[in-house]
Amino acid sequence: MTQTQSKYRTTSERRAEIQTRAAEMGIDDEYISCLVETFYNRVKEDKILGPIFAKNISNWDVHLPKMKDFWSSVALHSSRYSGQPVPAHVKLASEVEPRHFTLWLALFKQTLKDTAPSEAAIPYFMERAERIAQSLQLSMFGDPALPELQS
Numbered sequence: 435m436t437q438t439q440s441k442y443r444t445t446s447e448r449r450a451e452i453q454t455r456a457a458e459m460g461i462d463d464e465y466i467s468c469l470v471e472t473f474y475n476r477v478k479e480d481k482i483l484g485p486i487f488a489k490n491i492s493n494w495d496v497h498l499p500k501m502k503d504f505w506s507s508v509a510l511h512s513s514r515y516s517g518q519p520v521p522a523h524v525k526l527a528s529e530v531e532p533r534h535f536t537l538w539l540a541l542f543k544q545t546l547k548d549t550a551p552s553e554a555a556i557p558y559f560m561e562r563a564e565r566i567a568q569s570l571q572l573s574m575f576g577d578p579a580l581p582e583l584q585s
């Protein structure tokens with residue numbers, strides 16, 4: 435069997451497929467830049483989330499490009515992001531609660547509804563945001579279904 439007939443796709447073939455599918459929904463780096471800018475402008479204005487971010491983000495000129503790389507990696511598999519979201523959020527566990535994640539997700543959804551290039555782009559981003567939010571919360575707060583370990 436030759437390389438081109440292989441049933442296994444290479445990483446770059448898989449990436450090209452994902453980017454084609456995303457492009458059909460109007461999702462590209464230009465839209466991701468718009469989404470991230472609009473979302474964090476709203477976060478900054480939010481009565482509850484705004485002060486948490488203001489206190490913990492020292493430089494928005496660093497945070498915003500990082501978040502664009504993050505969403506480009508998540509939505510387009512561009513591999514541009516190589517940070518560590520878990521420790522970045524675990525250190526916020528004393529001031530961030532599950533209700534803040536609920537607010538974050540609601541604001542993200544509203545931003546998508548207002549800016550998305552197609553209807554399909556909304557669940558495409560929301561499914562990914564919800565999955566990552568779940569996993570961050572598990573790292574921060576543990577699994578509420580499990581009993582606390584006795585020390």
Ligand code: HEM
Nearest residue numbers: 486487490491504517518519522530534535538563566567
């Ligand atoms: C209420 C919910 C959230 C709060 C308050 C929050 C807050 C923050 C803050 C303050 C930072 C900067 C940390 C630092 O630079 O030391 C950060 C980084 C980050 N956040 Fe969140 N976040 C929330 C939810 C989310 C969600 C749901 C996602 C993904 C879907 C996310 C993705 C990230 C990423 C990728 C970084 C960059 C981490 C790195 O430095 O590589 N965050 N967040």
